[in-house]
Amino acid sequence: MQLRVNNQDYEIDVNGNTPLLNTLREHLKLTGSKYGCGEGVCGACTVLINGVPVRSCITPVGSTQNKEITTIEGLEQEGKLHSVQAAFLETDPFQCAYCASGMILSTVALLKRNPTPSRQEIVEAMQGNICRCGTYPALLEAIQVAVKK
């Protein structure tokens, strides 16, 4: 099977029913996307497929062929952080940070769709991402910093 992840082509031997998350983590060794619930409700495994945020734990890898997959590892370009990563680094919202890659990719997707979201629009868009450490107020601040970048 052929996959295109972070602008790189991969040829891998997996069953098409395998969740994209397992493929990324176990076969491509891209462990930045995290397992949190296995049913698409916590957002820790979020990746972008053709720019759209998708829960990779419930996405069969077979359905992602010939599409552009972006993971957290693909955001940084030539040593330069993506503006959303830079905003999160500067704001320092995280505690354990296990939710970080999902939060950042969901924010990237939100800002692509709506570059100037209101606080309410941010909350609506991020409702599917859980931070069990409860850093939501700081995350909102980080996303608002990202809006300005």
Added chain:
Amino acid sequence: MEDSLTITRPVTRRSFFKLMGSGLAVIVSAKDVFSSSFISDATLAEDSIAAWIHVDEAGLIQVYTGKVEVGQNIRTSLTQIVAEELRVSMDAIRITMGDTQLTPYDRGTFGSLTTPNMSPILRKAAASLREMLIEMAADSWKTNVTSLTAKEGKVSHPNGTTITYRELTKGKKILKAVNQNVTLTPPEQWKVAGQSLPKVNGRDFVTGKHQYASDLQLPGMLVGKILRAPAYGATLTSVDTSKAKSMAGVTVVEDQNFVGVVGPDTQAVETALWEIKAQWKMKPQPSRATIFNFFREQAQTPRSEANVGNVDSVFQSATHVLSQTFQLDYIAHVPLEPRAAVAQWTGNNLTVWTGTQRPFGVQEELSELFKLPKEQIRVVMPDTGSGYGGKHSGDAALEAARLAKSTGKPVKVMWTREEEFKWAYFRPAGVIDVKSAVSEAGLLTAWEFHNYNSGPAGLRTPYEVPNQKIEFHPVDSPLRQGSYRALAATANVFARESQINDHAHMLKQDAVAFRMQNLKDPRLKNVLSATAEKFGWNKSAADSGQGIACAYEKGGYIGTAVEVRVVNGVAVIQRIVAAFECGKIINPRHLKSQISGSLVQGLGGALFESIDFTEGKIINASLANYRVPRFKDVPEIEIVLLDRPDINSTGAGEAPLVALAPAIRQALYQATGNRQNQLPMLPNG
């Protein structure tokens, strides 16, 4: 219970670093500068500077602590303390945490003890090292120490000559004992500590490079999964593993009740596990509907926490007596990263990397299981996707080690969310009976308090009451239960502060004024007034409900006030104000983050988190069916930090959680007229 174990372990001459090999270059005294001493037996005493801090050959400051990072940001706060005392920049320091081979023994990261206990140890070790470096420089320059200063990783002579720490120590370990009376930098002079510095390895978290236990990969590593029982108390009667065994690359490991599957990837082992046909014998188990009666019926001999005066005689004659019962459900920690471990055997030596709050405890569990001396077992804790008291046990580590032993290959075991819900452990459920009396003037005269099963943390009352009877009634819990952030203090403070609010209401007294006249502790009174002031207590609009509560727990003082408004028939928490004091503040931003995080986590348990179970089967074992707080649940949160440079710093990861539920209860009562005496208060909310 773990929470009662708050004694600081004294630093002793216990030796470790047993596996470092012989011929270690050391410095025993300042005279050793530029000379070489070697010790043949490479052990270090735990009271030596080198056990905690070492300047390596590259000049990096290596710090060792058995504490672990679970998201409380102690890697940063401990680095700040060392940087401050050693006069070096933050990026000159590397901390090794929770590695049984490299770090001094530590009982575990729990009870908000890192800041009160570990921080002073590292602070003294860093200051002792600074003192030693100055002595060494003085010795080599044939001058006296008073004219020399340590700054930016160097010792400076008034004549402008400098020498770096690296040049002084040349990678040798300093065996001199930590000076327990060393001069510490007073907080008023802090430049690095006390500041809101960002996470030391922050960049790795936003790029996905940071490796948690579940991210580790070893060459030739296989993936393992365990066959689970359908319910608590079930035992395996027969199992057919033939189909699983026939699958390519799959190995089945069977050892009585333990059945595991090992294969090349998660997909393969999940499929193989699915093909195992098992028969189980069930044992009668309680359900949620009957659990509170079960606790009363099965209660063991109570443990007395306080027995002063005579409560019964007061109750007989008092005019204002209030008696109520509070209940709380089991709840789950739901760390976003479930339990995970990678195990590797090299001959009879075992190494396990696992997400745990107690790496040395897991080493003991492994030692017991395999009947191996602890010296042959190394447990390493990479950071974990949090714990909240839920990762004290080594379950995944033991499973990975068993599977790795059977297959002769490194094995990773990562629990699914369902396994984490069903087979980790819960915050205990419980029942609390409170009976108390107040005088006409509003003074508490008698206090009787019985906690069944939920735990003894925070059981005592901070209020001045002449007659007290306080007891904890342990029960053999039918569901596996254990530590949880703030432990039973959440339950006990909920019952106690609710009772206080109701007393004030009965007497038509203000809830803050009522507390003030029954409290003596000035620090508790301070957080209560700071909360009331920031909140604008009794100044808000009449169409909202307001509630307040306060508590002392694990060294921290917390006041919390809540405003609830009914919007379209639904009670909505509009605002939370919290004032917190834990002595001298080390990192204001991360402290605020801990307080805010505690409050958000507390919202879940106060309002809607609850484990549902029938006859020993957990029936809401998924994040779709077990609700945790999300973005929309979080109201405006305002935090007041009270800094006390005159008081040693204590921890902050737990105490801020405990006063929230009773404040919400009171606000809900004012807004809706309903008093909720159970947690969660709005299970369908």
